[in-house]
Amino acid sequence: MSVNFSPAIVRRGIFHSLRFEVASILTVGVILPVFVMAMVEGHLPAEASEFSLWVGQPAVINSIIGVSICACVSLAILRRLRFIPGVAVARSIFPVVAMVFGIFFAVIAFLRFEYSNKLILSCFVAVLLARFAITAIRSKAKGVIxxxxxxxxxxxxxxxxxxxxxxxxxxxxxxxxxxxxxxxxxxxxxxxxxxxxxxxxxxxxxxxxxxxxxxxxxGRVQIERLSENGFGALVPSFAYQKVKRGIDLLLSFSIIPIVMPVIAICSLAIKCDSVGPIFFRQRRMGFRGEEFFVFKLRTMTEGHLGDARTLSITQSGDKRITRVGGFLRRTRLDELPQVYNILRGEMSWIGPRPEAVSLSDWYEGEIPFYRYRHIVRPGISGWAQVNQGHVADVEEVGKKLQYDFYYIKNLSYWLDIVIALRTIKVVLSGFGAK
Structure with missing residues (x-):
């Protein structure tokens, strides 16, 4: 496997060039479906004027412009994802292309522009095929030694x-x-x-x-000393953190109508399954080292505020986990109430997971630089979670800290996109849940 950490290495040869990708995506993903659609509807072969009239229709023009933008945007995202460690580009093709086309369809429908369902769907399938073909060709190309x-x-x-x-x-x-x-x-x-x-x-x-x-x-950063040599700039990009905060708020407000019914159903299941409150509240260490109360759906028979270290550690097969709680943990549905923490500015959708105060104090005493992870807002999902899963002992936490520092060092919307896509896989597979 080649190391995709530098554009200077990746962009070698015709199959890795941007021009090759753009030409392939636009030719196979846009131009070819347009001509096929014209032939199917009887506009080709025909006089040039008839074809021009068909292409000049607002629905066709809007669709062609939109799918061309979608093809280029998905191309840009997938090219950038190749530089992120642990990312299988082939597995990211469908979710990325589907996401981009889905956003385009939502925008054009909201703005009430005319569009062609058949043409958009045809181009969507063609872009997918072109993207998979490019990836297959590259896999056969000579790698870097x-x-x-x-x-x-x-x-x-x-x-x-x-x-x-x-x-x-x-x-x-x-x-x-x-x-x-x-x-x-x-x-x-x-x-x-x-x-x-x-x-x-x-x-x-x-x-x-x-x-x-x-x-x-x-996908980890070696921990030797707290300096710019180890982590790059000690303070992550303030500009992106502000943008990210805006995205967190926008996404949280948008998803509330969907989240509330799910929480209601889960709450009913919790009450029917075991005795106790619906929600679980615990003191966690947060942004800039400030404590806050995190909210989750209750998954255990016993609750605690996070002051007892032994109670804060969830072991494999923990007997405190209820039947419904086990399902909520595997699917990560127990994390949904943390939308409230995001709205309060205590958390983000993506970032290092906040630890119970007792565990955080313990780790700070055992691991150098542990406190540095509080320089960004903790998240519901993070780089360590999609790579490592749940951990508890100090040795595993040291490795988790390397993942956290890698995220902080490379903080960007590209890495957040990767984590979001891989979180979907984690939720579906139950990876790392305890």
Whole structure:
């Protein structure tokens, strides 16, 4: 498997070029369905004037413009998703294209523009086929080989066994193919290897620090010290955090009419299944280290405020979980009341999961830099949740923290889109639930 962490590496060859993708998507996904539709409706073969009259209809024009935008937007999203670790682009094609076309259909229907259902549906299917074909062609194209410069901690890349790597034996470019070179750029390398790296850079070969490869393959950030060398900027983008807050509010208000009936049905099931309150309230550590009460649907026979560490840890097969509670946990429906926390500004839809205060205090005492994760709003779903699932002991929490720091370091709407798409899979599969 090649490492998709740099556009400089991905954009090699005709099949990886943006022009090839745009031409393929627009030709197969838009132009071809338009001509097929014209032939089916008897406008081709015919005089050019008859075809022009058909294409010039408002419904056809609006549909062509809309599906062309959808094709390009879905193309842009899928290209960017290739740079996110752990993302199978082939599995993201249908949900991304369906989401983009769904938004277009909702907008054009809301604005009461004329459109052609047949043409939009035909182009939707054609864009899907074109996108899958491009992905299949790329999977057969020659991948990138990574050559490792011996020294330092570069061996961590070889231990991953997820990327095609070769350990260099001699500091020479003679006979070396076009490739990416990976080295521990902070290590005290031998002079001949230093000269080799300089020559490789001059020759135009991409050279990367081993941490870049490791992070791209694992989706985690190594925790060594709290500095710009480890995490990039210590403070994530304030601009995007403000935009994200606006999206959280818009989505929360939009989804309330759907969420409330679901919560009502779940509440009835909880009352019929066991004795106790419907909602569960617990003290959690939140944004900027401020405590807040998180709201969930009750899934256990016993409740607590989060002050007792042992009670805050949910074990596999925990006997406190009720029958209905087990279903709510697997489907994540117990998290729905946290829409209230989002509206209050205490949480976001996506971010590191907030821990019970007792657990947070324990982790801060055991793990360096744990408190840094509070620099962003906690979320209902997060990068660690879709990759690792539920954890409890300190060793697993250390790995979870690496996922959290990767999210903070790479905070962007692209990564949030990936998490949202993978959350759907988690909900359907029950991955990581306890």
């Amino acid at each position: 990574y050559y490792l410069v011996p020294g330092g901690r570069v061996g961590l890349v070889n231990e991953l066994r997820t990327a095609p790597v070769i350990l260099l034996e001699q500091p020479s470019l003679a006979g070396l193919p076009d490739c990416a070179i990976v080295a521990d750029l902070y290590a005290d390398l031998e002079p001949e290897w230093e000269r080799f790296l300089a020559e490789a850079a001059i020759s135009g070969r991409p050279i990367y620090h081993y941490k870049q490869v490791w992070e791209a393959e694992t």
